[in-house]
Amino acid sequence: MSASGAVVTSVAVGFVQVLVIGIGGLLLVGLMRKVRSHLEGRVGPPIHQPMLDLRKLFTKERVRPDHASWIFPAGPVVLVATVVLLAAISPLLTIHPPIKHGADFFVVVFVLLIGSVVLALAALDPGTPFGGMGASRAMTIAALTEPALLVAILALSIPARTSDLSSLVRIGLIHPQLIASPGRILALGAFVVVILAESGRLPIDNPSTHLELTMIHEAMVLEYAGSDLALVTLGEAMRLSFLVALLVNLFAPWGVATRPGAPALVIGLVALAGKVALTGMAIATFEVFTAKLRLFRVPELLAGGFVLAVFASLTALVVR
Amino acid sequence: MSGPVFSGSLELAAGVVLVCAAVTLWRRSLNAIVKTLAIQGLALGAVALVLGIHQHDGGLIAVACFVAVAKGAAIPTLLRRVVRSDPTSREAAPLINVPASLVGAGALTLFAFATTAPVTTLLPTTAGRLIPIGFATLLIGFFAMTVRRKAVSQIVGLLLVDNGIALIAFLATSGVPLIIELGVSLDVLLVVVVLRVLATQMGSRFGGFDLDQLRELHD
Numbered sequence: 001m002s003a004s005g006a007v008v009t010s011v012a013v014g015f016v017q018v019l020v021i022g023i024g025g026l027l028l029v030g031l032m033r034k035v036r037s038h039l040e041g042r043v044g045p046p047i048h049q050p051m052l053d054l055r056k057l058f059t060k061e062r063v064r065p066d067h068a069s070w071i072f073p074a075g076p077v078v079l080v081a082t083v084v085l086l087a088a089i090s091p092l093l094t095i096h097p098p099i100k101h102g103a104d105f106f107v108v109v110f111v112l113l114i115g116s117v118v119l120a121l122a123a124l125d126p127g128t129p130f131g132g133m134g135a136s137r138a139m140t141i142a143a144l145t146e147p148a149l150l151v152a153i154l155a156l157s158i159p160a161r162t163s164d165l166s167s168l169v170r171i172g173l174i175h176p177q178l179i180a181s182p183g184r185i186l187a188l189g190a191f192v193v194v195i196l197a198e199s200g201r202l203p204i205d206n207p208s209t210h211l212e213l214t215m216i217h218e219a220m221v222l223e224y225a226g227s228d229l230a231l232v233t234l235g236e237a238m239r240l241s242f243l244v245a246l247l248v249n250l251f252a253p254w255g256v257a258t259r260p261g262a263p264a265l266v267i268g269l270v271a272l273a274g275k276v277a278l279t280g281m282a283i284a285t286f287e288v289f290t291a292k293l294r295l296f297r298v299p300e301l302l303a304g305g306f307v308l309a310v311f312a313s314l315t316a317l318v319v320r
Numbered sequence: 321m322s323g324p325v326f327s328g329s330l331e332l333a334a335g336v337v338l339v340c341a342a343v344t345l346w347r348r349s350l351n352a353i354v355k356t357l358a359i360q361g362l363a364l365g366a367v368a369l370v371l372g373i374h375q376h377d378g379g380l381i382a383v384a385c386f387v388a389v390a391k392g393a394a395i396p397t398l399l400r401r402v403v404r405s406d407p408t409s410r411e412a413a414p415l416i417n418v419p420a421s422l423v424g425a426g427a428l429t430l431f432a433f434a435t436t437a438p439v440t441t442l443l444p445t446t447a448g449r450l451i452p453i454g455f456a457t458l459l460i461g462f463f464a465m466t467v468r469r470k471a472v473s474q475i476v477g478l479l480l481v482d483n484g485i486a487l488i489a490f491l492a493t494s495g496v497p498l499i500i501e502l503g504v505s506l507d508v509l510l511v512v513v514v515l516r517v518l519a520t521q522m523g524s525r526f527g528g529f530d531l532d533q534l535r536e537l538h539d
Contacts, residue, residue, distance in 0.1 A: 177324060182335035303419035304346050310426040311342070314433055315335055318440070318449050 009260065010098035014088035017097075020269060021087035022234065025241035026050040028280045035284040050237060054230050062226035065126035075122025076224065076231035082115035083238040091166040092245050093268040094257035095173075103165040105153045108246070109146070112198070115235070116142050123220035134219025137295065141204065141216070144302040145197045148190055148309045155187040155312035156250065165246075172253040186312035188251050193305030195247060197298075199240040202287040204298055214292060241276060244283075248275040326374045327446040333370060334450045336363035337487055338429070341460040341480050345421050348410050350403045350472050354396050357476055361391025364483055368490050371447065379498045387486070390505045395479065395512050402472055402519045416467045424467075425460050432456035439492075447491040454491060458484030471519040475512060482508050 030047040037044025064072060089102040097103055120138055123131035157163040159178060160171045171178065178184065197204045200217040209215050221232045249256055255271025257264035293301060340360035344353050365388025372380030414421065432455040440449050461480025468474055486504070 177328065181328065182331045185332075186335065186339065300346065300418040300422070303422040304342075307342050307346075307422045307426045308339070310429060311335070311338060314429060314452075315331070318433065318452060 010096075013094060013096075013265070014098040016265070016269075017090070017092050018084050018087045020093065020272070021083070021238050021242050021245065023051075024245075024273065024276065025237035025239075026054065026234070028241045028244070028276060029237045031277060032280050032284040032287075035281050036288055039285065039288045050233070054234060057230035057233065058227050060226040062228055064225075064228070065128075065223055068126045068223075071118075072122050072125040072223075073228060075119050075125075076228050076235060078118040079115045079235035080231050080238070082111050083235055083242055086111055087238065087242055090242070090246060091169050091256065092242075092249060093265055093272060094260070095166045095169050096257075096260060097166060101164050101166075105157065105163040105165060105168070106150075108165065109149055109153070112239070113142065113146065115239070116198075119220060119232075123223075126223050128223060130219045130222050134216055134222070137216045138220060141197050141298060141302065144299055145194045145305070148302060148306040149194045151306065151313055152187045152190040152194070152309035155183045155190075155309065155316045158313060158316040159183070165250075169249050169253045169256060170258070172250065173256070173258065181316075183312045183316035184251070186308050186315060188247075190305045190309035190312060191247055191251075193301060193308070195243045196283075197302060197305075199236070199243055201240075201283060203290050203293050203301060206292045209292075214295070244276050244279050245272060248272070248279055326370065330367065330370045330374075330446055331450065333363050333366040334453045334487065334491070336360070337367070337457055337483065338453045341457045341484075342422065342425050344473075344476055344480065345425050345460065345464055345467075346418060348418070350406065350410060350470065351400070353473060353476055354399045354403060357399070357479060358392050358396035360480075360483055361393075361395065362388055364388075364391060364486060364490075367487060371490060383498055383501045386502065386505060390509060391479075391483065395509060398512050398516050399472060399475065402516050402523075405520060405523055406470075406472070414467050414469060414473075421463065421467055424463060428459040428463060429456040432459055443492065451488055451491050454484045454487035456484070457487060460484075471515070471522060475515050475519075478511070478515075479508065 027047060027050075029050045030045070033049070034044045034047050086103075086108055089097050089099050090108065091097045091103060116138065120135040123135040123138075125131070153163060156168055159181070160168055162168065196202070200207055205216040206214060207217065209218065217236070221229065224232055249272070252275060255268060255275070257268035337360055340356050340363065343356045347353050347356065365384045368380055368384035368387055372378075372384055416424065429452075433452040436452040436455050439451055442448070443451070458481050461477050461482075461484055463477075464480060465474050465477030468477060482504075486501075489501075
């Protein structure tokens with residue numbers, strides 16, 4: 001294959017991955033709502049309802065606060081851009097992502113953080129009390145999840161001696177016994193806590209509430225309308241599906257394409273969709289049986305995640 | 321039992337012991353704390369069982385069964401009765417709040433791994449490398465005893481210390497002789513019975529289990 005042909009293929013792979021994360025993210029949100037409704041004895045909206053919502057939002061008039069600066073419209077765009085970038089370069093469908101060694105774990109963490117910080121700044125920008133409250137809460141939680149995430153990464157990187165995501169996924173495929181090691185299991189616990197916090201799911205934040213006392217993420221995006229709100233919704237859905245896809249690929253990498261070519265990619269797509277859907281259904285089932293934690297109890301849960309991460313990396317260091 | 325399966329299951333059981341120690345600091349409900357202690361007792365039994373099967377040591381397997389019954393069932397049942405007689409049955413206000421004590425548990429674990437490094441270099445087997453986990457459990461137990469106020473949580477702290485010592489004993493010496501292990505476990509069982517009587521007396525005299533409210537001894 002010529003050099004230009006390889007470039008075209010890798011760009012195509014990146015493009016497919018972005019599409020999968022975008023459409024899959026919306027379907028994942030719809031699926032989780034559907035599972036939730038079923039368990040609560042309701043019929044619930046169809047699974048593609050988030051797509052219909054998104055189409056409606058894009059046609060609506062865009063209203064922006066009078067005193068908002070350029071940060072306010074930039075927030076949703078940056079949020080979506082960060083996830084698009086990560087979805088393109090990460091090993092989701094195949095372990096040969098477009099940029100070799102581009103998807104380092106630390107890069108992923110900090111690019112995700114850029115999205116959260118810009119969204120918090122955009123929430124502060126119009127000067128409304130809800131935006132400020134939501135931003136302060138979101139940043140408190142981010143400050144607690146970030147160390148847990150970084151320490152949990154160590155637990156995966158120490159045995160593999162790399163923090164490159166493609167290598168981590170490949171090592172999981174070659175040495176399946178590493179996946180069941182105690183360090184990995186502890187790290188999985190820490191990752192689950194972090195992902196629930198980062199994507200604003202139930203024990204930490206209720207994605208479907210608009211009650212001023214409890215909301216975190218919804219308070220931040222209260223001022224957005226029309227296509228801005230559509231971008232925020234899309235960004236959040238993509239973020240959730242990206243995090244879940246990364247989690248399943250790190251801890252259950254079976255099915256991901258190891259060879260180039262369309263058939264392997266299709267198998268990778270089916271496997272990824274199945275695993276992500278199962279995980280999403282598990283999260284939704286868990287959410288039905290959980291109540292939101294009081295805001296003052298959230299640090300306890302996140303400190304628990306941090307301790308799990310510390311244990312995980314210590315065990316990884318000792319066991320080796 | 322083959323090499324990787326042996327080391328994997330030993331690591332897993334020892335890891336469960338450590339995580340249970342942290343969970344006792346994390347939970348506030350006394351019922352949940354006692355349940356966690358029961359799981360830890362079973363994991364400790366599993367450690368002894370894995371070692372016993374690996375070394376084809378019938379005595380150690382018998383010890384494992386005894387530890388699992390005593391620490392996984394008998395002691396938790398006794399404690400659960402005390403908890404049931406407590407009207408609040410929650411650790412309402414520990415001296416150090418939960419996030420800080422969890423971070424403290426992480427720091428103690430780091431300390432344990434740092435200080436037992438010479439021991440692990442002396443004993444470079446799978447079991448030897450896991451000794452820091454036992455030491456960390458022991459330290460977390462001491463920590464739980466100092467920061468918790470309720471009688472039951474302090475007993476649980478004491479039992480964590482005991483479990484940590486037992487784990488170190490299993491890992492370092494591949495199991496103490498059966499008779500010593502029986503003696504130690506029965507000793508602990510007796511301590512729990514005495515503490516249970518004491519706690520019940522406290523409950524009926526003062527209507528509470530908060531040890532900080534006891535300033536002096538009365539007859």
